[in-house]
Amino acid sequence: DQQVKQNSPSLSVQEGRISILNCDYTNSMFDYFLWYKKYPAEGPTFLISISSIKDKNEDGRFTVFLNKSAKHLSLHIVPSQPGDSAVYFCAAKRIPGNQFYFGTGTSLTVIP
Amino acid sequence: GAGVSQSPSNKVTEKGKDVELRCDPISGHTALYWYRQSLGQGLEFLIYFQGNSAPDKSGLPSDRFSAERTGGSVSTLTIQRTQQEDSAVYLCASSNLEETQYFGPGTRLLVL
Numbered sequence: 001d002q003q004v005k006q007n008s009p010s011l012s013v014q015e016g017r018i019s020i021l022n023c024d025y026t027n028s029m030f031d032y033f034l035w036y037k038k039y040p041a042e043g044p045t046f047l048i049s050i051s052s053i054k055d056k057n058e059d060g061r062f063t064v065f066l067n068k069s070a071k072h073l074s075l076h077i078v079p080s081q082p083g084d085s086a087v088y089f090c091a092a093k094r095i096p097g098n099q100f101y102f103g104t105g106t107s108l109t110v111i112p
Numbered sequence: 113g114a115g116v117s118q119s120p121s122n123k124v125t126e127k128g129k130d131v132e133l134r135c136d137p138i139s140g141h142t143a144l145y146w147y148r149q150s151l152g153q154g155l156e157f158l159i160y161f162q163g164n165s166a167p168d169k170s171g172l173p174s175d176r177f178s179a180e181r182t183g184g185s186v187s188t189l190t191i192q193r194t195q196q197e198d199s200a201v202y203l204c205a206s207s208n209l210e211e212t213q214y215f216g217p218g219t220r221l222l223v224l
Contacts, residue, residue, distance in 0.1 A: 043203055043215030089155065098168045102155035
C-alpha cells in the first residue's frame with residue numbers, strides 16, 4: 001500500500017521557469033516531510049524538509065509547501081536550471097518513528 | 113568528511129546463490145537504514161538500526177533477507193537463495209537525527 005504518491009512520473013520545464021513537483025500522502029499521522037534529489041548511479045541526496053507545524057519552508061531556489069488538510073505537498077524550484085534535472089523523491093514519516101515512506105519519484109528535465 | 117559508502121557497486125549472481133551487501137555509514141551516525149528500489153518503484157524500507165536497540169526488521173520481504181550491524185558501524189545485508197525478483201538497487205542510509213538521512217550510492221543487484 002503506497003502511503004506516499006507521486007502521480008507524475010516525469011516533468012519537463014524550460015530553463016528559467018518554475019518547476020512544481022507534487023506529492024500526496026494518505027496517512028494523516030505523518031508529521032515530517034522531505035524531498036530528495038537523485039542523479040543516475042548515485043544515492044538520493046537530501047534537499048529540503050518541512051514539519052507539519054509549518055506550511056512553507058524556503059531554501060534558496062527551493063520552496064516546499066505543505067497542505068495538511070489536502071494531505072499534499074509540493075516542491076517549487078525557481079528559476080529552474082539544467083543542473084536540476086534529476087529524479088525527485090518525496091518522503092514522509094512520523095516523529096518519533098523509524099520508518100520513512102517514499103514516493104516513486106518524478107523525473108525532472110530542465111530544457112536549456 | 114566521507115559519506116556513506118556501499119560495496120560492491122554492482123553484483124551479478126545466479127539464482128539460488130547467497131549475496132552479501134556492505135554499508136559503511138558516516139562516522140558517528142547512530143541510525144542506519146536499508147532500502148531497495150526495484151525498477152519503476154519507490155524506495156522500499158527494509159530494516160533500521162538505531163544504536164544498541166533491537167533493529168526494526170518490519171520491512172524485510174522474507175526470511176531469506178537478514179542484516180546485521182557490527183560495533184554500531186558497518187552493516188551487512190545478506191540475501192540467501194536469491195531469486196530473480198530480488199534484482200534491485202539496494203540503498204543504505206545513515207543518520208544522526210530522526211529527520212535527515214544520508215544515502216550511499218547503492219548496490220545494483222542482478223539475479224540471473
